[in-house]
Amino acid sequence: MELHQKQQLIAFLSGYVTPRRLERMTKVLEQRTRHLCVVMEDIYQSHNASAVLRSCECFGIQDVHIIENRNTYQVNPDVALGASRWLSLYRYNESDNNTVKCISQLKEKGYRIVATSPHQDDCLLEELPVTEKTALLFGTELKGLSREALDMADGYVKIPMQGFTESFNISVCAAICLYYLSPKVRNTTGNWKLSDEERADIMIEWLQHSVSNPKGLTQHFKQQLGF
Amino acid sequence: MELHQKQQLIAFLSGYVTPRRLERMTKVLEQRTRHLCVVMEDIYQSHNASAVLRSCECFGIQDVHIIENRNTYQVNPDVALGASRWLSLYRYNESDNNTVKCISQLKEKGYRIVATSPHQDDCLLEELPVTEKTALLFGTELKGLSREALDMADGYVKIPMQGFTESFNISVCAAICLYYLSPKVRNTTGNWKLSDEERADIMIEWLQHSVSNPKGLTQHFKQQLGF
Numbered sequence: 274m275e276l277h278q279k280q281q282l283i284a285f286l287s288g289y290v291t292p293r294r295l296e297r298m299t300k301v302l303e304q305r306t307r308h309l310c311v312v313m314e315d316i317y318q319s320h321n322a323s324a325v326l327r328s329c330e331c332f333g334i335q336d337v338h339i340i341e342n343r344n345t346y347q348v349n350p351d352v353a354l355g356a357s358r359w360l361s362l363y364r365y366n367e368s369d370n371n372t373v374k375c376i377s378q379l380k381e382k383g384y385r386i387v388a389t390s391p392h393q394d395d396c397l398l399e400e401l402p403v404t405e406k407t408a409l410l411f412g413t414e415l416k417g418l419s420r421e422a423l424d425m426a427d428g429y430v431k432i433p434m435q436g437f438t439e440s441f442n443i444s445v446c447a448a449i450c451l452y453y454l455s456p457k458v459r460n461t462t463g464n465w466k467l468s469d470e471e472r473a474d475i476m477i478e479w480l481q482h483s484v485s486n487p488k489g490l491t492q493h494f495k496q497q498l499g500f
Numbered sequence: 501m502e503l504h505q506k507q508q509l510i511a512f513l514s515g516y517v518t519p520r521r522l523e524r525m526t527k528v529l530e531q532r533t534r535h536l537c538v539v540m541e542d543i544y545q546s547h548n549a550s551a552v553l554r555s556c557e558c559f560g561i562q563d564v565h566i567i568e569n570r571n572t573y574q575v576n577p578d579v580a581l582g583a584s585r586w587l588s589l590y591r592y593n594e595s596d597n598n599t600v601k602c603i604s605q606l607k608e609k610g611y612r613i614v615a616t617s618p619h620q621d622d623c624l625l626e627e628l629p630v631t632e633k634t635a636l637l638f639g640t641e642l643k644g645l646s647r648e649a650l651d652m653a654d655g656y657v658k659i660p661m662q663g664f665t666e667s668f669n670i671s672v673c674a675a676i677c678l679y680y681l682s683p684k685v686r687n688t689t690g691n692w693k694l695s696d697e698e699r700a701d702i703m704i705e706w707l708q709h710s711v712s713n714p715k716g717l718t719q720h721f722k723q724q725l726g727f
Contacts, residue, residue: 297664304662320547324669333662356665432679435531435560436523438583442551445675448668452659452676 278475278498279473285494286480286487295393298479299334301359302472308465309451310336310384310459312410314372314422315343316443321414323356324444332355332455335467335475338408339374341366342419358482361475376410376425384408384438388418388426391440395429398450403458506700507727512721513714522592526704528560528586529699535685535692536630536678537563537611539637541649542570543670546629548641550583551671559682562694562702565635567602568593569646585709588702603637603652611635615645616677618667622656625677630685638674653680693717 274282287295311329316322322339329337337360365371376386385405390412401407410426412418417440423429432441432449441449458465467475481487501509514522543549549566550624556564564587591603592598603613612632617639637653639645644667650656659668659676667674685692694702708714 295723301662301664318547320545324672327665327669328672330663330665333669356663359664388649403584433683434527434558434582435556435682437528437586438554441558441675442554442671444669444672445551445555448672449675449679452679456660 276470276473278421279477281498282491282494283473283476283480286477286484288486289490290480294483298476302476304333305335305467305475306333306455306458306465307335307467307471308406308462309334309454310338310408311447312338312340312375312379312408314340314410314418315413317414319388321442321444325411325447327356327456328444328448328451330359332451333388334451334455336361338363338365338375338379340371342371359479370421372419372421373425376422381409385428386410386426387428387430388423389431389446390417390423391431393429393431398430398432398453401430401454403454404462411443414443455470503697503700506704508725509718509721510700510703511703513711513717516711516717521710525703529703531560532562532694532702533560533682533685533692534694534698535565535633535689536561536681537635538674539565539567539602539635541567541637541645542640544641547661548669548671552638552674553587554583555671555675555678557586559678561678561682563588563590565590565592565602565606567598569598574659586706597648599646599648600652603649604621606635612655612658613637613653615650615691616658616673617644617650617656618658620650620656620658625657625659626644627678628657628681630681631689636677638670641670
């Protein structure tokens with residue numbers, strides 16, 4: 274579909290949600306960004322992964338990449354509170370080395386890869402530059418990121434700590450990073466917003482999640498317009 | 501024991517830990533504060549409560565108050581990673597209304613009670629004043645804080661959000677608040693440090709956790725000094 278056709282479809286589907294709902298969607302979409310994205314590598318505990326998704330949704334981070342080398346991860350509905358249906362999730366679980374595949378693809382798309390790791394002190398969270406598109410990598414609960422992920426990273430970031438404990442819970446780590454970095458991205462970079470094309474695609478998905486019989490409606494619309 | 505006797509006990513017990521360990525303890529203790537403390541009301545899921553303890557430890561928050569009206573909470577060792585033994589935990593689970601008891605006691609000690617709640621928009625996290633001693637209240641996963649807790653609060657705080665999801669996971673919420681507020685307390689209030697007496701008490705506890713046969717050693721020391 275061309276952009277103008279997508280926009281027609283949006284106008285059509287919008288008739289099937291309440292004006293209040295539509296206003297909320299438009300407002301949330303306006304704040305969505307792909308300038309910052311999140312990568313989770315082999316998160317074992319579903320409540321952790323689900324809490325990360327929930328935080329991404331809360332902070333307007335659209336893209337979450339899920340690497341599953343050793344673990345198949347299920348969204349925990351209690352913790353995610355439906356957050357995942359407002360996000361774009363990308364799964365890497367089919368090759369021999371999903372980590373390399375995921376990170377290579379992100380690099381090709383122009384992302385700077387930043388590994389969160391309490392043992393690497395390249396820079397503190399507050400000093401991390403976000404002028405370039407940035408993918409934040411989070412590793413497993415016990416062992417952290419894999420050697421491959423650490424080796425492929427362009428930078429390392431850590432959260433300042435004042436106690437004996439040397440690392441945060443994974444979902445806590447992600448939330449703090451996003452709490453700090455997402456307003457920084459919006460306030461200091463000019464190019465953080467989604468393009469018209471991206472906004473249209475996401476809006477169609479959100480509307481399809483929000484109406485009953487989305488397939489039938491979309492089909493009906495396409496027939497009406499003859500495409 | 502008088503302060504000077506406590507200090508003698510500290511010097512004695514210090515002989516039984518490595519210099520490196522002792523240095524670490526001293527450094528961590530220097531950053532500890534009671535100016536900010538955390539109250540958890542009826543947290544049902546132990547991994548959440550344990551993650552809050554771990555964040556408190558990481559950010560140097562010494563006191564955690566645990567209200568258990570409807571739930572008995574066990575520290576989850578995997579998530580807390582031993583954090584609880586470096587903290588002062590206060591439990592309220594014996595009266596008819598532990599919430600009122602806990603908050604009243606904190607008010608008597610001069611704490612301003614601040615409830616975290618996404619539905620009350622008294623002020624954003626970034627606008628919360630911390631000149632007064634502040635107790636941050638966190639409520640249960642599903643229903644949030646009780647009516648009693650909300651009614652007794654002196655203020656309400658919320659974290660700015662840009663998505664559809666209207667609340668954070670409890671451990672995420674606590675971590676973000678502490679990440680933002682604990683350096684603010686250290687940088688903007690003059691009176692955030694522990695007193696000599698408080699430092700001595702905590703150091704004795706920490707040393708006793710770190711030596712083998714702490715009871716025997718302490719007894720031996722007291723006999724030597726004749727008290």
